[in-house]
Amino acid sequence: MLRSLFHSQISLGFAQAAIASVLALxxxxxxxxxxxxxxxxxxxxxxxxxxxIVAVGSILMLLLKGPRWxxxxxLTGMVLAAGSISAKRAKNIPGALKVSTYxxxxxxxxxxxIMTWAGVIDTAITSLIPVGSMIIANAMNTNGLALxxxxxxxxxxxxxxxxxxxxxxxxxxxxxRYAESSIHSSLIPAIDNLRSLGIVWIPGLxxxxxxxxxxxxxxxxxxxxxxxxxxxxxxxxxxxSTMMIRSHxxxxxxxxxLKGTA
Amino acid sequence: MSADTVPAPMAVVLRTEHLxxxxxxxxxxxxxxxxxxxxxxxxxxxxxxxxxxxxLRLLNRLDEPTSGAVYLVGQDYRQLAPRELRRRVGMVTQRxxxxxxxxxxxxxxxxxxRGETLPSAEVNRLLERVGLPGFAHRDVTxxxxxxxxxxxxxxxxxNRPEALLLDEPTSxxxxxxxxxxxxxxxxxxxxxxxxxxxVTHDRNQARRMCTRVAxxxxxxxxxxxxxxxxxxx
Numbered sequence: 001m002l003r004s005l006f007h008s009q010i011s012l013g014f015a016q017a018a019i020a021s022v023l024a025l026x027x028x029x030x031x032x033x034x035x036x037x038x039x040x041x042x043x044x045x046x047x048x049x050x051x052x053i054v055a056v057g058s059i060l061m062l063l064l065k066g067p068r069w070x071x072x073x074x075l076t077g078m079v080l081a082a083g084s085i086s087a088k089r090a091k092n093i094p095g096a097l098k099v100s101t102y103x104x105x106x107x108x109x110x111x112x113x114i115m116t117w118a119g120v121i122d123t124a125i126t127s128l129i130p131v132g133s134m135i136i137a138n139a140m141n142t143n144g145l146a147l148x149x150x151x152x153x154x155x156x157x158x159x160x161x162x163x164x165x166x167x168x169x170x171x172x173x174x175x176x177r178y179a180e181s182s183i184h185s186s187l188i189p190a191i192d193n194l195r196s197l198g199i200v201w202i203p204g205l206x207x208x209x210x211x212x213x214x215x216x217x218x219x220x221x222x223x224x225x226x227x228x229x230x231x232x233x234x235x236x237x238x239x240x241s242t243m244m245i246r247s248h249x250x251x252x253x254x255x256x257x258l259k260g261t262a
Numbered sequence: 263m264s265a266d267t268v269p270a271p272m273a274v275v276l277r278t279e280h281l282x283x284x285x286x287x288x289x290x291x292x293x294x295x296x297x298x299x300x301x302x303x304x305x306x307x308x309x310x311x312x313x314x315x316x317x318l319r320l321l322n323r324l325d326e327p328t329s330g331a332v333y334l335v336g337q338d339y340r341q342l343a344p345r346e347l348r349r350r351v352g353m354v355t356q357r358x359x360x361x362x363x364x365x366x367x368x369x370x371x372x373x374x375x376r377g378e379t380l381p382s383a384e385v386n387r388l389l390e391r392v393g394l395p396g397f398a399h400r401d402v403t404x405x406x407x408x409x410x411x412x413x414x415x416x417x418x419x420x421n422r423p424e425a426l427l428l429d430e431p432t433s434x435x436x437x438x439x440x441x442x443x444x445x446x447x448x449x450x451x452x453x454x455x456x457x458x459x460x461v462t463h464d465r466n467q468a469r470r471m472c473t474r475v476a477x478x479x480x481x482x483x484x485x486x487x488x489x490x491x492x493x494x495x
Contacts, residue, residue, distance in 0.1 A: 159359045163358075167418070256324075
């Protein structure tokens with residue numbers, strides 16, 4: 001019905017948003033009849049939500065029309081944000097932000113650069129940004145998992161680590177075993193995604209390609225390409241971050257800094 | 263001689279000067295000055311929370327002092343690389359924390375870190391010394407608590423330390439194993455003139471084993487002397 005009334009895509013979008021908001025407000029009114037007062041919270045949230053998302057959409061619209069180098073700018077911003085978010089998983093480890101940002105930049109950067117150079121990812125912003133963001137987001141998750149697991153492992157084995165230090169072991173060697181198990185654990189989701197591809201789930205990218213009229217076979221193969229790229233970048237990120245973080249849990253005098261409860 | 267090297271009688275192996283450690287607002291160890299002579303078994307005694315273990319951890323720099331200094335054979339230990347210091351000042355803790363594998367792997371651990379391979383004959387000699395002949399190829403998961411602690415002692419001795427720090431080494435053991443480890447430590451000290459600092463909350467153990475005792479209270483050294491002098495109460 002709406003499509004016959006609104007011919008411009010943006011007016012159609014606003015009309016759809018208005019209907020969705022009215023539905024949400026009706027539920028709020030229903031709640032009010034049961035003495036649950038959500039009116040002001042819901043109204044503010046709806047207004048704020050539409051303003052925020054329209055602002056983001058507008059910025060993206062401008063950037064997508066810009067020159068190709070804008071991609072590098074956008075992807076760099078994503079890497080910085082990803083580094084900051086996943087560093088929070090390494091609570092009390094000094095230098096976690098630096099380690100996370102460098103690892104994600106290297107892991108996602110190397111894979112994206114090689115695949116773009118090889119022509120697997122198109123250099124158009126509309127292709128590079130969505131695929132690049134998927135790679136960065138997954139590298140971020142893997143990095144967070146790896147650092148979190150490493151932190152827990154070290155905290156659970158303080159006695160073993162300090163015993164090895166007291167016997168004259170090199171600090172990085174005393175935690176090497178925990179770094180290895182962290183890499184393994186952090187890659188389980190990426191490996192499982194690859195294993196279950198097409199059987200348990202049909203990822204969003206493939207769905208999008210099918211909706212936009214691509215050949216189902218090409219959409220399927222390209223989805224595999226993306227998931228394999230995610231595994232490569234996640235693996236590289238995890239390897240780098242656990243290698244770098246090992247030295248950050250020790251002081252210059254080779255004392256274990258990470259103590260407390262896991 | 264460098265400015266940080268202070269002349270010390272040759273017999274004093276470990277010496278602390280106004281040693282302290284503060285964590286935040288809490289002073290865990292405060293202004294401790296004492297020396298441990300070659301072949302001496304110094305008992306560090308005090309109630310729970312008196313800073314005994316914290317003091318011991320400063321002696322091999324597992325924790326960093328915030329004041330004062332530690333000298334190993336007259337040399338400020340900050341002049342030594344931490345790994346070299348820890349080879350020369352060994353440690354045996356309350357729980358042995360043996361590494362997965364067999365007994366020989368554990369005994370060889372320290373020398374392996376320096377790229378040395380301890381010959382099998384030396385492994386067997388160390389195991390004999392701690393009362394575990396023929397245990398080299400036993401898996402550590404099949405050892406009793408007392409046996410594990412003996413392996414832990416052999417592992418520390420494999421580094422040929424000049425001083426050995428013992429942090430409540432018998433508190434997790436039953437009476438029989440405890441007596442065995444006490445005798446073993448005393449025998450090793452007698453035979454090798456090893457310098458030892460033993461942290462214990464058990465005054466009777468200090469009386470049985472130690473040649474001299476230091477009493478700590480609230481992180482401070484309150485008395486030192488022979489067991490008869492300071493543990494009479």
